[in-house]
Amino acid sequence: MSEDQDLGITQSKIHNTGEWYAEVVQKAELANYGPEGMSGFIVTRPRAYGLWERVQSYLDTRFKQTGVQNAYFPLFIPEGYLEREKEIVEGFDPEVAWVEQAGRNELEERLAVRPTSESIIAPYLSQWIRSYRDLPLRVNQWTSVVRWEATETKPFFRTKEFLWQEGHTAHATRADAWAETMLRLNQYESTYEDLLAIPVLQGAKPEHDKFPGADTTTTVEALMPDGKSVQGATSHYLGTEFADAFDITYTDTDETSRVAHTTSWGLSWRALGALIMTHSDNQGLVLPPTVAPEQVVIVPIWQTETKERVLEYAEDVANNLDDAGIRVELDDRDDQNPGFKFNEWELKGVPLRAEIGPDEATEGTVTLIHRPDGESITAERSEIVETVQEQFDAVYAKLYAAAEETLNSNIRIAETRSELLGTIGQHGGYVKTPWCGDEGCETAIKDEIAAEIVMVPISSDEDDEQDTTDENMGVNNDTTVESNEK
């Protein structure tokens, strides 16, 4: 078994969360670090890229069902375009990678490798939109972006290049743009809750922490097991400020020229980080069946004299599941024993293991084991497809329930400042508390303990933006929110 231990996870999720996470990513073959000279970059291996493809497919299908079209804008953005955006937003300048030389020549104007694409997309929206008939206009692109943050690398959470999608839309009215903002936020929520088995909280960022230039930044936040909040995705109602700056106007039905209302929204591969972090354990990766590359692995258990009939039975089960569209792997390797195989597939996060030995073959059954907790079920061979599908649902429900329990038990209430400090200091997690709307009150808390406002209630009311009162409830958290995303 010493060979197994080399392959297995040696760090503890509770005691060394960071080291444990890095080990799971490495040993479950999700990612490697980039080459020397490229710290902050990762190589996304097929097992992780497959997870990203399932997130893409889930979200992209919903985008297309709701009027979004994909497009592709250049990788580079001329410096002058970024400058133009800087008139309204602070910009990403300190984090930009610049191309100054290309081919045999020095460029006349240096080009930014896109840190986000607002400033190159907006001028084209301006060209494409002429009249109210062209609205709403919705484009999205799936790309990588580069932000040269000087923090320690954490695969899928903090990397200098990351994969994401960015959607940009223009609308005739404030109401339409608001509906769009919330539609995308709800699609992000559904991605977390219905695909990744992670419950999230919906809210808005406080005024001083929203996307620069946005009217309102909405967010879905997920609580990690170490008590930190992860910003799962954001959806911005940009008002008319961007459209004003980039001349995104349209001729209305009454022939008047009006400024469009715009939105933007993005989800990055940080969703994979949250996925890995939330469900996995000291045996390795744990994945919900919705996204797992292999949903069920069959491990046949034989002696020399039973090998033939066990394998024949196992192959038959595998074919049956495969025909039903289930992602099944039959691990019939000769050179590894079942214990080794159990450990390897547990490490890789396969949600359901099917054990088939001579008893199962004789009795016409299959033993199914849940990855998260080892619960064992005896399935009838004749009902194997239905039973496996039911057990997928059961595993999903277990993962979701555990994450929900973590979330619910970590939302505490504080009515006063000293209650708040005491509660977060002792427990971490979130605290629901009234907030006057003044940034100074947050700063005072930040100075005492590393906590900040994660969200305030979403309000679409045009007039109340500055009117945050003691009636509003902020949700706090024991650490800064990850900053790898807009």
Added chain:
Amino acid sequence: MSEDQDLGITQSKIHNTGEWYAEVVQKAELANYGPEGMSGFIVTRPRAYGLWERVQSYLDTRFKQTGVQNAYFPLFIPEGYLEREKEIVEGFDPEVAWVEQAGRNELEERLAVRPTSESIIAPYLSQWIRSYRDLPLRVNQWTSVVRWEATETKPFFRTKEFLWQEGHTAHATRADAWAETMLRLNQYESTYEDLLAIPVLQGAKPEHDKFPGADTTTTVEALMPDGKSVQGATSHYLGTEFADAFDITYTDTDETSRVAHTTSWGLSWRALGALIMTHSDNQGLVLPPTVAPEQVVIVPIWQTETKERVLEYAEDVANNLDDAGIRVELDDRDDQNPGFKFNEWELKGVPLRAEIGPDEATEGTVTLIHRPDGESITAERSEIVETVQEQFDAVYAKLYAAAEETLNSNIRIAETRSELLGTIGQHGGYVKTPWCGDEGCETAIKDEIAAEIVMVPISSDEDDEQDTTDENMGVNNDTTVESNEK
């Protein structure tokens, strides 16, 4: 009708092919040129990106069915890595865009924006492959690459950044790697012939024109209506030279360490260029139904007194087609007349138009018009789904037959050098001719007329690589092959 002419194509496909192509791309809303300071870049609009998505989906499905997994490698490659590759290949140095500054700092080693990813993928293949059990290993990525070519921009044919896929595989034996090379070449052929309605020729590049470092470069070539050959995609058998240089070795069943045989293969959005160029005409874009964003557009034709029943009937037909999974658009705009609509949808390349007026509504029919040639069919309302699907097949067959006719009538035979010069000089297109295998004989032709060897017969025989004899047939062409792809 003057408004229509503004919107329509003004250039002639035959007389000004280049200008005509640029106009179709622009007016069919496929792409815009990049911003000032970024000549050579294009913005891929949704109508073109949707075409790329269908190519991706077709090919990616087939890749996955045949053992390929997608991955994602960093956008940047350290200069030292490119240098290492240069020991075996000439490299892309003169075409590379370099990042020297990122964040607030000058980088210690400059980074290339990937022109292709061999040099960063190979070291990871080396890490991941330990024993024969890890073979074959197949990874692919869908990305953009940057090559700073100083030629005139031609959307999808010549751009400084282009979208593509690059696959990289390692195998235990030469035979396996050869089979892989041909499998991918056949998948490319199928993409052109079964999805894009473009017949292609399969062949190998002559020794002096193969991918540097490759053992054999295979290609699919499509003949454009202007008599130029487009290299549609390439698949390289790399032998063991790359694996040697990057230490891609494996422990074989007999415990011996052996060098792997590798392949690489790629298809770029040049396929969209070939698609647009091949089928379109002086009325605008023409697309096969397999990839068209709208497969059929319904144009209702009404007078005030017939409007209600015509529209009701048309909506019912639209719902019926939509339910059957057909991409249908009902153009019920009030503010444009049918003639305007006909022109607009012709310009945009919708393969089938359905006209519905009071007569159709009364008689229970639908008039269907083929985009390529205006052929008109009366369909029974009760059989509309089947008839529309049949007409899709008919339109596809028409497009393919026309392209095949162009191809076949432009492959000529020449037995002697003077025959060859005469034939190409007069007709362009391809010439099938014996070739001694000596580059000098090609140069002599090149010097007289702008023609070069497009392909020689594919041979997988290990010993005959240098043994090209007069028995082999080269295929020539009146111009250089596009060079936007490996």
